[in-house]
Amino acid sequence: MVVPTAKDFIDVTLSKTQRKTPTVIHKHYQIHRIRHFYMRKVKFTQQNYHDRLTQILTDFPKLDDIHPFYADLMNVLYDKDHYKLALGQINIAKNLIDNVAKDYVRLMKYGDSLYRCKQLKRAALGRMCTILKRQKQSLEYLEQVRQHLSRLPTIDPNTRTLLLCGYPNVGKSSFINKVTRADVEVQPYAFTTKSLFVGHMDYKYLRWQVVDTPGILDHPLEERNTIEMQAITALAHLRAAVLYVMDPSEQCGHTLSQQFELFSNIRPLFANKPLIIVANKCDVKKISELSEENQACDKLLAHRVDSKMKGKKVHDVLNRLHLAVPAKRDQKERPPFIPEGALLRRKAMEVDVPKRKLEKDLELELGDDYTLDLQKYWDLMNADEKTDKIPEIWEGHNIADYIDPEIMKRLSELEKEEELREQAGEYDSDEESEDEEMQEIRKLASQIREKRKLKILESKEKDVHGPRLPRTARKVERATLEKEMGDLGLDMGDKDDSHYVQQGRSRSLVRKRKREASAPPTSRTRSQSASRPPRDKSGIRDAKMMKKSKTMMKNSQKGMNRQGKKGEADRHVFNLKPKHLLAGKRKSGSTSRR
Amino acid sequence: MRIEKCFFCSGPVYPGHGMMFVRNDCKVFRFCRSKCHRNFKKKRNPRKTRWTKAFRKSAGKELTVDNSLEFEKRRCIPVKYNRELWNKTVEAMKRVEAIKQKRSARFIMNRLKKGKELEKAEAINEVKKNIHLIKAPHAGDSKKLEEKMVQKLAEDVEMDE
Numbered sequence: 055m056v057v058p059t060a061k062d063f064i065d066v067t068l069s070k071t072q073r074k075t076p077t078v079i080h081k082h083y084q085i086h087r088i089r090h091f092y093m094r095k096v097k098f099t100q101q102n103y104h105d106r107l108t109q110i111l112t113d114f115p116k117l118d119d120i121h122p123f124y125a126d127l128m129n130v131l132y133d134k135d136h137y138k139l140a141l142g143q144i145n146i147a148k149n150l151i152d153n154v155a156k157d158y159v160r161l162m163k164y165g166d167s168l169y170r171c172k173q174l175k176r177a178a179l180g181r182m183c184t185i186l187k188r189q190k191q192s193l194e195y196l197e198q199v200r201q202h203l204s205r206l207p208t209i210d211p212n213t214r215t216l217l218l219c220g221y222p223n224v225g226k227s228s229f230i231n232k233v234t235r236a237d238v239e240v241q242p243y244a245f246t247t248k249s250l251f252v253g254h255m256d257y258k259y260l261r262w263q264v265v266d267t268p269g270i271l272d273h274p275l276e277e278r279n280t281i282e283m284q285a286i287t288a289l290a291h292l293r294a295a296v297l298y299v300m301d302p303s304e305q306c307g308h309t310l311s312q313q314f315e316l317f318s319n320i321r322p323l324f325a326n327k328p329l330i331i332v333a334n335k336c337d338v339k340k341i342s343e344l345s346e347e348n349q350a351c352d353k354l355l356a357h358r359v360d361s362k363m364k365g366k367k368v369h370d371v372l373n374r375l376h377l378a379v380p381a382k383r384d385q386k387e388r389p390p391f392i393p394e395g396a397l398l399r400r401k402a403m404e405v406d407v408p409k410r411k412l413e414k415d416l417e418l419e420l421g422d423d424y425t426l427d428l429q430k431y432w433d434l435m436n437a438d439e440k441t442d443k444i445p446e447i448w449e450g451h452n453i454a455d456y457i458d459p460e461i462m463k464r465l466s467e468l469e470k471e472e473e474l475r476e477q478a479g480e481y482d483s484d485e486e487s488e489d490e491e492m493q494e495i496r497k498l499a500s501q502i503r504e505k506r507k508l509k510i511l512e513s514k515e516k517d518v519h520g521p522r523l524p525r526t527a528r529k530v531e532r533a534t535l536e537k538e539m540g541d542l543g544l545d546m547g548d549k550d551d552s553h554y555v556q557q558g559r560s561r562s563l564v565r566k567r568k569r570e571a572s573a574p575p576t577s578r579t580r581s582q583s584a585s586r587p588p589r590d591k592s593g594i595r596d597a598k599m600m601k602k603s604k605t606m607m608k609n610s611q612k613g614m615n616r617q618g619k620k621g622e623a624d625r626h627v628f629n630l631k632p633k634h635l636l637a638g639k640r641k642s643g644s645t646s647r648r
Numbered sequence: 649m650r651i652e653k654c655f656f657c658s659g660p661v662y663p664g665h666g667m668m669f670v671r672n673d674c675k676v677f678r679f680c681r682s683k684c685h686r687n688f689k690k691k692r693n694p695r696k697t698r699w700t701k702a703f704r705k706s707a708g709k710e711l712t713v714d715n716s717l718e719f720e721k722r723r724c725i726p727v728k729y730n731r732e733l734w735n736k737t738v739e740a741m742k743r744v745e746a747i748k749q750k751r752s753a754r755f756i757m758n759r760l761k762k763g764k765e766l767e768k769a770e771a772i773n774e775v776k777k778n779i780h781l782i783k784a785p786h787a788g789d790s791k792k793l794e795e796k797m798v799q800k801l802a803e804d805v806e807m808d809e
Contacts (some may be wrong), residue, residue: 432729439731448741450660452650453734455720456741457727465740468715472747481754492768498782499771505781543787 057110057197060190064183067102071095071179081168092175093162099179100155103186107148110196114141123211123291127250130283132199140192140199147189154181207252215263215294219285219320221313222269223306224299225334227251230266238266244307245269248281250288265292272316289323296324299332530554656684656694658701711755716748 058066075098079091117125117134128137158178165171209215218226222244230236234253239246251266267285271278278286289296298320300313317331417424432440445453458464475481532555536546549555586592594600614622652661655677667685669677679685687697694702704710711717719740727733 434728435730439729442729442731444729444734445738446649447651448738449745450651451720451741451745453737453741454650455722456737456744457723457733458719458737459727459733461719461733461737461740464719465743468719468744468747471715472750481750495775496771498779499774501782502774502778506778509781539784542782542784544784545790 055109055113057193057200058106059197060187060193063106063193064186067099067106068179068183070102071099074098079168083168085166088168088171089162089165092165092171093159095175096155096158096162096178099182100151103151103182104148107144107151111141111144111148114196114200121211121291123209123287126287126291127206127284128203130280130287131202136195137199140195143189143192144196147185150185151182154178154185207250209250209252209265209288209292210263211292213263214260215265215292217265217267217288217292217294217296218299219267219270219289219296220299220332221301221306221308221316222246222271224269224301224313226266226269226299229297229299229332229334230264234264236264236266245281250284263294265294270316270320272312272319286323289320293327295328295330297330297332298324299334301335302333303335305335532556652678654678654680654684656680656688656697656700656702658694659684709756709759711752714748714751716744716751719744 075095076091079088081088115124115128117128117137120128125134128134155178158174158181162171162174165174218229220226223242223246227238227240227247230251230253231238231240234255236251236253238251238253245268247266247268249268253264253266255262255264265288267288268281270282270285275286298317300310300317301308302310304310413426429440434440447453535554536549540546591600594603614620614624619626649663651663652666653659654661654666656679659680661678661680666678666680667682669679669685669688671677677688679688687694694700695706697703701710705712
């Protein structure tokens with residue numbers, strides 16, 4: 055995990071607090087709710103800081119808990135004291151933040167208004183952030199340490215290792231480049247390699263680590279710089295075969311005697327480790343250098359095996375190892391089984407017999423005339439039918455659906471059945487021998503239907519919508535009446551005396567009217583309407599009845615007149631939403647409706 | 649090459665016609681024309697769509713169980729080609745087809761016969777109820793009366809003689 059800078063840390067945590075805790079609060083809320091709201095924010099911030107700092111503390115390795123090689127390396131690279139101090143500071147900061155939060159949460163319990171609680175929260179958050187601002191240096195240092203630490207090479211201190219050491223520029227890195235897949239920088243200047251490098255190689259089916267160190271100069275331990283110290287650390291802690299590389303050609307810039315001096319100075323570090331002195335750069339100056347590496351590995355392997363055999367654990371393993379071989383139960387020979395077909399094929403392959411003629415050969419022979427005719431390979435009952443054109447469809451049916459070896463038998467059965475049916479008379483067309491009466495009836499029925507339809511059409515065409523006059527209002531013509539009745543079959547010949555004929559009235563000569571005020575028609579003149587009694591007098595016997603009828607009329611009209619209605623059909627509502635019915639609250643009384 | 653059956657209307661789908669739809673459960677639907685295809689997409693049930701053969705068969709309007717219909721059937725086991733068998737089959741097919749058509753025609757005719765009887769009864773009913781639209785009840789009365797009178801006179805005359 056990345057160690058954030060102080061500024062980033064503060065920003066992230068505060069924005070998180072804002073996002074992940076509720077933000078809405080009003081001063082009219084209940085006080086316990088307000089308090090809880092602000093306490094939550096304080097605790098949330100504290101929690102975040104605490105978690106992150108704890109994570110940082112646990113992620114960084116404790117120098118006492120790791121392998122002494124790495125502990126020493128880290129000391130060399132990062133200074134043990136500084137490292138421990140930085141982590142200590144972080145720890146203190148964490149505790150301080152916790153305390154701050156605790157105090158302010160306690161104070162918040164006595165906050166009596168929104169403003170006070172809010173100020174308390176501001177104070178708490180502010181103090182926590184200030185604490186963290188002071189840790190800026192520690193956090194930066196730890197971030198750098200983390201980055202460098204992640205780039206350290208993974209050297210397993212417990213596995214087989216070869217360690218290359220010697221003066222700078224003697225050829226240690228070149229050696230490791232050759233032997234392993236590592237790609238270490240090789241340059242003519244000294245101290246090209248500034249830190250440890252690891253490569254891996256295989257020997258005797260085992261993985262070996264080869265560690266390349268920066269060169270060591272000859273001066274006492276106290277005066278050594280960081281780079282050299284790394285080499286020394288490696289030498290000191292790794293149980294490896296040491297390859298002390300020398301340069302007889304003195305191309306590195308140091309004489310052989312100087313190199314030998316260095317060797318003797320470092321000698322105490324080689325205690326308990328197989329040592330090989332490598333004379334390098336033999337192309338420049340020849341000193342035979344026979345597969346030094348093999349010797350070194352063998353030596354180390356032997357050393358390791360020895361130490362292992364001396365250990366007690368080996369005996370346990372040896373007891374459990376046992377090689378099982380099945381015992382022979384009789385003298386019968388049991389050779390491996392090879393099927394006949396395989397044997398034949400093997401023989402054929404060996405003898406190389408020419409196979410049957412392939413299609414390909416045929417194609418080559420015929421050239422352009424060749425047609426792929428797979429039908430010739432068909433396996434049919436009669437071989438000469440192979441080239442037949444097989445019909446597939448007949449009149450909308452698939453012939454393949456009818457194919458059946460027993461079709462003729464079934465067909466004969468079907469035909470027999472058909473004959474039986476025919477004999478039974480199923481297929482005789484039954485003539486409907488209808489007698490004359492039935493025909494008459496049919497004719498009449500069709501006439502009736504026609505007549506009905508015509509009548510319906512007639513009535514539809516009349517197109518009288520709305521108020522209709524009664525049937526008797528219209529005058530019936532004599533001619534139409536007689537025609538209709540005649541169509542229906544009645545005899546309408548001699549009907550001059552019948553009741554429906556209008557008696558023609560004798561008309562006197564019409565005088566030309568003079569320009570005088572003509573007298574209005576009296577009850578006995580020619581207009582027919584005058585011959586009928588007026589409506590308010592028809593059906594009334596005497597004056598008493600007349601009076602009664604008039605009062606009845608007036609009575610029935612009273613209600614309507616009072617309501618201002620035009621008549622009994624006037625249902626107009628002047629006020630659809632009267633205010634006195636719809637306004638106001640629903641009080642006791644009728645609340646079931648409006 | 650074979651003539652398939654349309655899934656919707658059960659009509660023949662000739663090669664080069666129609667559409668095939670393969671559903672995700674690997675069921676294949678063939679349609680003879682877009683009418684059937686569109687109806688299928690509208691999720692209509694062919695057994696309820698009146699113009700399809702499926703409806704007609706399920707509603708009993710056409711011959712469903714018959715020996716002559718058992719001849720045309722997709723068989724699982726293929727039969728090896730044999731010229732005389734094929735020839736015989738083609739002839740048999742023609743014969744079977746003729747019988748099949750006769751029988752299904754007869755079936756439909758029988759079904760329609762009942763309608764004829766109903767028609768008869770209806771005509772009689774119609775005449776009984778609505779005869780007044782054509783003929784007045786007393787239509788031929790005066791004539792009959794006259795004839796009667798004439799007959800009576802003739803009888804009287806005879807008697808007199």
